[in-house]
Amino acid sequence: MKYTFLLWALLCAVLLRGQENSGLSRFAFGPNIGTGDAFQSCCGDSWGYHTFGATGEYRLARFFSIEADLRYTALESDLSGWSFGGTGYSFDGFQQLRGVALTVGPRLNLRLRKGKEIGATLRAGPMLGRTTQDITNNGRPFQTRRYQPNLLLAYALDLRWAWWISDRIAVEWTTGYSAIDDFRQNLELKLFTGSPFPADITSEFPSNFIKQISERPSPVGAINLGMGLRFRL
Amino acid sequence: MTAKFAGLFALLLCGIAAQAQTPDVQRPASNGGGVLLGTSVSIVDHQDFRAAVGPVAGFYYFEELTDQWTFQVEFHWKIVPGYRLYAGFADTLVLPNGIGISQASFDVRSLVFWELPVLLQWRPHREARHAWLAGVRPSVNRLTGGQGSPSWSTASTGPVATDLSGLNIRQGLRGYDVGLLVGWRYALSERLSLDVRYNQGLLDLTADNFFKNKTNTLNSDLQLTLRARF
Numbered sequence: 001m002k003y004t005f006l007l008w009a010l011l012c013a014v015l016l017r018g019q020e021n022s023g024l025s026r027f028a029f030g031p032n033i034g035t036g037d038a039f040q041s042c043c044g045d046s047w048g049y050h051t052f053g054a055t056g057e058y059r060l061a062r063f064f065s066i067e068a069d070l071r072y073t074a075l076e077s078d079l080s081g082w083s084f085g086g087t088g089y090s091f092d093g094f095q096q097l098r099g100v101a102l103t104v105g106p107r108l109n110l111r112l113r114k115g116k117e118i119g120a121t122l123r124a125g126p127m128l129g130r131t132t133q134d135i136t137n138n139g140r141p142f143q144t145r146r147y148q149p150n151l152l153l154a155y156a157l158d159l160r161w162a163w164w165i166s167d168r169i170a171v172e173w174t175t176g177y178s179a180i181d182d183f184r185q186n187l188e189l190k191l192f193t194g195s196p197f198p199a200d201i202t203s204e205f206p207s208n209f210i211k212q213i214s215e216r217p218s219p220v221g222a223i224n225l226g227m228g229l230r231f232r233l
Numbered sequence: 234m235t236a237k238f239a240g241l242f243a244l245l246l247c248g249i250a251a252q253a254q255t256p257d258v259q260r261p262a263s264n265g266g267g268v269l270l271g272t273s274v275s276i277v278d279h280q281d282f283r284a285a286v287g288p289v290a291g292f293y294y295f296e297e298l299t300d301q302w303t304f305q306v307e308f309h310w311k312i313v314p315g316y317r318l319y320a321g322f323a324d325t326l327v328l329p330n331g332i333g334i335s336q337a338s339f340d341v342r343s344l345v346f347w348e349l350p351v352l353l354q355w356r357p358h359r360e361a362r363h364a365w366l367a368g369v370r371p372s373v374n375r376l377t378g379g380q381g382s383p384s385w386s387t388a389s390t391g392p393v394a395t396d397l398s399g400l401n402i403r404q405g406l407r408g409y410d411v412g413l414l415v416g417w418r419y420a421l422s423e424r425l426s427l428d429v430r431y432n433q434g435l436l437d438l439t440a441d442n443f444f445k446n447k448t449n450t451l452n453s454d455l456q457l458t459l460r461a462r463f
Contacts, residue, residue, distance in 0.1 A: 031270065031459065033288035033289075035288070035312060044379070045378045045379040047342065047343055047376070047378030047380055048314040048343030048377065049377075050288050051288075052288045074314060078340075092338075092340070094340070094342060136340075138321065139320075139338055139340070141317070165461065165462075169425065169461055171267075171268050171463075227268065227270055229270065229461050
């Protein structure tokens, strides 16, 4: 968590450093949130996808800027269910992926009339993600598995429509595609709480249940809709 | 991790607020509207007092009634993750020519709320930076992904057991809610303000005989939003 704070502090320090003594700075930044439709290749269905974070922008030219985005992302997916006849076990699972990503990239801007502006951004950068799995047996909590944080790769393509309602404040809406790649790294179990799986049935687990899920956090793709504010310093 | 990052996000909002603060607040407009965004901390399990953090976004419109009173209507969208609601159903038929078993289950893990707060604001005088607010907050909710559909299976050696595929989560999960809210707003500048409020849901969202529990699931949360007026 301290890395998140350090990254956040670094972003703010860079932004504040760029502030000019008079007039408007080339820096702009602001908070934004988003949601959309996410899909994780390990899992049949995903829900609860949401992001919130902050974006900073340094305008190198009227049409071109460099943008940095620090973003928290969360989503949940279902693991394939499994039941073992006659034993009374019927497992289902839910996988939560949460992480913080710092992505950087160029942004093209096109100013329209009356303070309107459109832009396109392509960003990429590292993401520190944490995977947690809640396993239920017949719907009741059975086991919670927490994995070590994984270094992931996040990238995003955003289209942005901004409305500068004053010299310093803009309201903006974004849409785009973002993805998280897992570098094919295996997940490393940090701890589990609850009941252990009975030894005599784990060999019966199908490959799409716990075994496969423990091997990789699995790539994520998402279609985003976002909304934010932007402040020119 | 979620709570920590939400704390940082709130800190960021405050930082923006401090940055945007201007020494003099101009005379506010008598009506107008704007956008809002921020975070909410919702209590998703009242029995274990478990909370979850999610984003909030929306629009608002206000109309000044007097120098002190302002009427405001808002539209909010928010995601509340972290629910752990399970409902299981089973039906077994035992007949001389065999056994039939039907099972269905629902898991609800997150909800999307659409809210329409209607409120009154009171401020000590027209130029005051802060105002108190209170009102009512009707809302509707929906499920994302496949949460609303039952996971359904049958096993039969003879008769076909009851068809449970027609079960609907809405039989046990209320689709609407009414709540009360109280809060405080602080004008950072002519166009920016911070709003902190507590929303108390009044209706239990889950039917006890569907989820087979007696706990209340309320749409209650603490919200921090930053607002920009058009």
